[in-house]
Amino acid sequence: MLIPDIDALEERAAIAQYDGGLSREAAEDVAARQQGFRHREHYWEWLADYVVTRKLP
Template sequence: MSRIPDIDAFEERAAIAEYDGGLSRREAENLAARAQGFADADDYWQWLADYVTTKKIPA
């Protein structure tokens, strides 16, 4: 099953976790990525990079 990220939800969750939750930006992005089924923020950003470069939904 492919995970299709919701960029708006990712950014909103990360911002709330960072500013209201006191997490670092990295920790907040990891939290937001995991909420969408990704292992961490690196996995999330890699998915987006792959999509942009191939114009196909990564497996």
């Protein structure tokens, strides 16, 4: 089961963006994949669904 860690995503995305020279979107894709998500959209959709339903998938 995937459980997003928003602090880790933000930190890893910032590092990838700053050190790797990636756009914010590309950096979030990298960070989301590190947590087992397909891409950043998958990450944010999962998180939004959780906030609305308050249930893990």
